[in-house]
Amino acid sequence: MLAIQTIQDEILELKKDRRAVILAHHYQNEEIQELADSIGDSLELSRRAQSFDGDVIAFCGVWFMAETAKVLNPTRTVIVPDREAGCSLVDSCTPEQLAAWRRLHPEYTVVSYINTSVGVKALSDILCTSRNAVAVVNSIPADQPVLFLPDVNLGNYVRKQTGRENMRLWQGACIVHATFPARRLSKLRAEHPEALVAAHPECPQDVLAMADFIGSTSAIIDWCASSEAGEFIVMTESGVRHSLERRAPSKRFYFVPNENCNCSECPYMRRNTLEKLRDALRDLTPRVELSPDLIRRAALPIERMLAVK
Numbered sequence: 658m659l660a661i662q663t664i665q666d667e668i669l670e671l672k673k674d675r676r677a678v679i680l681a682h683h684y685q686n687e688e689i690q691e692l693a694d695s696i697g698d699s700l701e702l703s704r705r706a707q708s709f710d711g712d713v714i715a716f717c718g719v720w721f722m723a724e725t726a727k728v729l730n731p732t733r734t735v736i737v738p739d740r741e742a743g744c745s746l747v748d749s750c751t752p753e754q755l756a757a758w759r760r761l762h763p764e765y766t767v768v769s770y771i772n773t774s775v776g777v778k779a780l781s782d783i784l785c786t787s788r789n790a791v792a793v794v795n796s797i798p799a800d801q802p803v804l805f806l807p808d809v810n811l812g813n814y815v816r817k818q819t820g821r822e823n824m825r826l827w828q829g830a831c832i833v834h835a836t837f838p839a840r841r842l843s844k845l846r847a848e849h850p851e852a853l854v855a856a857h858p859e860c861p862q863d864v865l866a867m868a869d870f871i872g873s874t875s876a877i878i879d880w881c882a883s884s885e886a887g888e889f890i891v892m893t894e895s896g897v898r899h900s901l902e903r904r905a906p907s908k909r910f911y912f913v914p915n916e917n918c919n920c921s922e923c924p925y926m927r928r929n930t931l932e933k934l935r936d937a938l939r940d941l942t943p944r945v946e947l948s949p950d951l952i953r954r955a956a957l958p959i960e961r962m963l964a965v966k
């Protein structure tokens with residue numbers, strides 16, 4: 658097996674030849690994050706996909722994020738190291754299911770989380786991410802009823818923050834965050850009584866109720882880095898540890914293992930490897946291909962979201 662450094666050198670060479678930019682989500686392996694031009698949460702990566710010089714976007718994250726980058730960059734080639742890097746939230750609501758839900762509630766405004774397929778985005782009125790979901794829902798007139806999908810935990814959190822009763826929630830969930838058990842968090846908190854708790858809003862309500870801070874992956878990293886505290890229990894995918902330790906090397910971070918894998922890793926995100934990234938840059942595949950009509954229809958709700966301050 659080639660050494661990590663050798664594969665990283667090959668990737669940097671290919672990146673130059675292809676005039677590529679590497680975007681990496683916080684949940685990627687450390688060796689991938691080290692090569693990235695930009696590391697961020699899904700909102701930041703969507704914005705950065707809009708403003709760079711080059712021909713190819715190598716998106717080290719999951720497929721829906723790469724689809725979003727393609728919608729915002731229709732003339733560029735967008736590749737992902739592994740085509741099977743999916744998301745349980747995307748799988749929980751198909752375009753056909755959303756179309757049927759819309760038909761049942763034609764007067765509602767559809768707010769879709771960015772963790773959806775491009776087909777679902779194209780049927781939505783506006784998108785949101787974990788960072789801006791409260792602001793997006795607040796941008797809709799208070800008397801206008803909302804269909805929120807697909808994450809029930811994020812939906813419950815937004816409903817609480819906005820005080821909106823007129824929100825119907827799809828019952829999807831993230832296989833990682835939704836299975837963090839509150840009792841394991843309580844146990845870890847008892848072992849580290851000084852630690853503050855930072856949680857992603859995809860966590861269940863009993864976990865969120867124990868959090869000192871709730872936010873997107875980047876918001877969690879910013880908050881832990883700028884807080885006066887020295888210890889944190891972090892209720893999200895453990896890939897954020899690399900950015901946390903880079904930003905705050907003297908602080909301590911603890912993660913709660915979920916009940917599926919006894920770890921805090923997203924099995925979809927972790928499908929991407931250095932070898933697959935190198936091969937994708939060499940072969941320009943797996944590549945996101947979308948019809949011009951789908952791109953046009955999905956762009957509108959994404960642009961509406963990006964316009965919300």
Ligand code: 13P
Nearest residue numbers: 698699700786787873874
């Ligand atoms: P962020 O938008 O916070 O990066 O979250 C993306 C995600 O998939 C969380 O599981």
Ligand code: SF4
Nearest residue numbers: 744745831832833923
């Ligand atoms: Fe999807 Fe959950 Fe993985 Fe995020 S952590 S990509 S929401 S399965």
